[in-house]
Structures are given as C-alpha cells and as structure tokens.
Amino acid sequence: MRRGEAELVRRGIYTDLAGCALLRPASSGAEVAAVSAPPPPPTTGTWRGRILDAVTLQPLPQAKLRLGPAGAETTVLTTAQGVFSFLVDPGRAVAAHLQLAGYLPLDSTYHPRRGPYVQDILLQPLAVGTTLGLDKVQFEQGSSRLLSTSYPALRRLLKLLLETPSLTIELRGHTDNVGPAEKNVQLSERRVATVKSYLVHHGVAEARITGLGLGGAEPRASNDREATRQLNRRVEYRVTGR
Incomplete structure (x- = not known):
C-alpha cells in the first residue's frame, strides 16, 4: 500500500486483519479498468478569415473568392464585413484565387493548421504609383x-x-x-x-x-x-x- 501497487490474486473482497473491507470488485465486473485512449485528431477543421485591402485593412466583401484543393476550387461566399468560412483538411494545402476590379489578383497556396485556423487574405490595390x-x-x-x-x-x-x-x-x-x-x-x-x-x-x-x-x-x-x-x-x- 505504501508503494501504491496492487496485483489481482483472486476475485472477492479484500479486508485487513480487523475485517474492514479494503477493495471491492468494480460494479461492472471488470477485473482491470481500461485506460482511456486519447481522442483521434480531427480530420477536418474550419478556416475563418477576412478579405481586406492590404493598405487600408478595410473589408472587401465584393471580392470573388475560390478555395479548395488545386484544380478543384469552389466559390466561397463572404459576409458584408468580408468574412469567410471554409471547411478544410488540416495539413492539406488549399489553393486560393481572389479577384476584384482595381486590385492585383491573388493566386496563392495556404496550409491550414490543426484546430481553429484563422487567416485573413490581403489584396493589393492597383493604385497609381504602387x-x-x-x-x-x-x-x-x-x-x-x-x-x-x-x-x-x-x-x-x-x-x-x-x-x-x-x-x-x-x-x-x-x-x-x-x-x-x-x-x-x-x-x-x-x-x-x-x-x-x-x-x-x-x-x-x-x-x-x-x-x-x-x-x-x-x-x-x-x-x-x-x-x-x-x-x-x-x-x-x-x-x-x-
């Protein structure tokens, strides 16, 4: 007992010399409690972000955004604040295509991490002098x-x-x-x-x-x-x- 160790010898109730019960069988009848395995890592996650002007950091809800595996991108809707949400497979690359008149088109690749993934996308304006x-x-x-x-x-x-x-x-x-x-x-x-x-x-x-x-x-x-x-x-x- 001082070492905190025990061995299963036989079924039943174990007592001390005074007859006081020390150990009783588990109510489920299991001889040894199973050790809980850690939950598997999530197979999907959500990428949340905003589409912003790279200079003013103002939202650009009118931008046309397409995300997905390279060659299989889909159109993603944005809110009036330029916010988007997209289901991703953590660890897999996501191709991003973004277009808006007056801005440099964006063609890039992102690598979402496991867990909640937050990443804004910035568009560079094509202002004279840029x-x-x-x-x-x-x-x-x-x-x-x-x-x-x-x-x-x-x-x-x-x-x-x-x-x-x-x-x-x-x-x-x-x-x-x-x-x-x-x-x-x-x-x-x-x-x-x-x-x-x-x-x-x-x-x-x-x-x-x-x-x-x-x-x-x-x-x-x-x-x-x-x-x-x-x-x-x-x-x-x-x-x-x-």
Missing part, C-alpha cells in the same frame, strides 16, 4: 537571360494586363552590386527589355509599358552572398495609369 514585385522573376548573374522559374509570374502579369486594358506600367530593373555601377545600370535596362519583349510578344501594346534601369541602387537583400544577391537581380513594376 510598386509591385514580380516574385521569382530572376536572371542569371551578369546576364539578361531569365531563369526558368520566372515564367509563372510573367504569365500572371500578362494575364493582368490583358484583362485590364486601361492599365499602364513602368518596369523597373535591378541588379546586384557585382561589377561597375554603370555596367549594372545597362544590365538592368536589358533585363527590363527582356520582360517587356515577353509581354509585347504575347499581345500587350508596347505603348502601355515604359522601362527604367536602376542597376544596384535599390537592393532588396544583402549582397554578401550569392543566395541573397540573386534576389537583387529582379524586375518590379510600378502602376502608372488605370
């Missing part, structure tokens, strides 16, 4: 040759320009800091020309696109290592008209 990055549009070092990973982002920009005929942009080219500054400016101009050529070749009027080469004057990351210098070899675009 500068937006072309994620993963990058170039080989010292060259205007695009890396193969650049084309999905270029296709998204192309789609935006084709679907918004009044939109005009300025392409802004950047390099790392390797080499003479003057040559880097020239290289950034060639990179702008490469992106512009792609867009014009696929149907965008040349007059809608201007360009500017900035060389290494505006780095986005450190130039100390090649992995981060690569991030500086990029092209962005600034909205000049809508």
Whole structure:
C-alpha cells in the first residue's frame, strides 16, 4: 500500500486483519479498468478569415473568392464585413484565387493548421504609383537571360494586363552590386527589355509599358552572398495609369 501497487490474486473482497473491507470488485465486473485512449485528431477543421485591402485593412466583401484543393476550387461566399468560412483538411494545402476590379489578383497556396485556423487574405490595390514585385522573376548573374522559374509570374502579369486594358506600367530593373555601377545600370535596362519583349510578344501594346534601369541602387537583400544577391537581380513594376 505504501508503494501504491496492487496485483489481482483472486476475485472477492479484500479486508485487513480487523475485517474492514479494503477493495471491492468494480460494479461492472471488470477485473482491470481500461485506460482511456486519447481522442483521434480531427480530420477536418474550419478556416475563418477576412478579405481586406492590404493598405487600408478595410473589408472587401465584393471580392470573388475560390478555395479548395488545386484544380478543384469552389466559390466561397463572404459576409458584408468580408468574412469567410471554409471547411478544410488540416495539413492539406488549399489553393486560393481572389479577384476584384482595381486590385492585383491573388493566386496563392495556404496550409491550414490543426484546430481553429484563422487567416485573413490581403489584396493589393492597383493604385497609381504602387510598386509591385514580380516574385521569382530572376536572371542569371551578369546576364539578361531569365531563369526558368520566372515564367509563372510573367504569365500572371500578362494575364493582368490583358484583362485590364486601361492599365499602364513602368518596369523597373535591378541588379546586384557585382561589377561597375554603370555596367549594372545597362544590365538592368536589358533585363527590363527582356520582360517587356515577353509581354509585347504575347499581345500587350508596347505603348502601355515604359522601362527604367536602376542597376544596384535599390537592393532588396544583402549582397554578401550569392543566395541573397540573386534576389537583387529582379524586375518590379510600378502602376502608372488605370
């Protein structure tokens, strides 16, 4: 008893020397109580969030939202406050597509966690003067040759320009800091020309696109290592008209 241990010897009532009962059988007749197993993790969860303007953080209930597994997305309704709710499988990726006139379309992937999942979605307004990055549009070092990973982002920009005929942009080219500054400016101009050529070749009027080469004057990351210098070899675009 001091160790808090017991062994089943036989059925019945156990007493001390004075005849006082110490242990009695369980009313259910079970010899040993079963240890409760932890509940299994939930197989579904709910993603709750809001659709907001990335600058003002105001709700955007008019936005068209589609969520679901890639290739099988469904339309999701939002409230007047821009709130949405969507049933998800925790741990599985959810593709998100969001569109609203005057905003940059969003195509992204989210990974909801187990339990209640709260995640807002921000839409970037296409206001005149706004500068937006072309994620993963990058170039080989010292060259205007695009890396193969650049084309999905270029296709998204192309789609935006084709679907918004009044939109005009300025392409802004950047390099790392390797080499003479003057040559880097020239290289950034060639990179702008490469992106512009792609867009014009696929149907965008040349007059809608201007360009500017900035060389290494505006780095986005450190130039100390090649992995981060690569991030500086990029092209962005600034909205000049809508």
